[in-house]
Amino acid sequence: MDKLSNYFRTTIEEMRYNVTWPSTTELQKSAGLVLIGSLVFAVVVGIMDVGFETVLKAFYNSFR
Numbered sequence: 001m002d003k004l005s006n007y008f009r010t011t012i013e014e015m016r017y018n019v020t021w022p023s024t025t026e027l028q029k030s031a032g033l034v035l036i037g038s039l040v041f042a043v044v045v046g047i048m049d050v051g052f053e054t055v056l057k058a059f060y061n062s063f064r
Helices: 002-017 024-061
Strands: none
Touching: none
């Protein structure tokens, strides 16, 4: 039990005094970049989905 409490104590100390936290401005810029990247990725995947669906429907309908 002593090892566990020592682990938590040192972890809290590390997080308080040794970690460099980003400023609010840096955090907002990073969040905006992640949001834009996610939207671009979603659009690309959506376009690929529609394209594959169209190709597969045409392929399956060619055998009717």
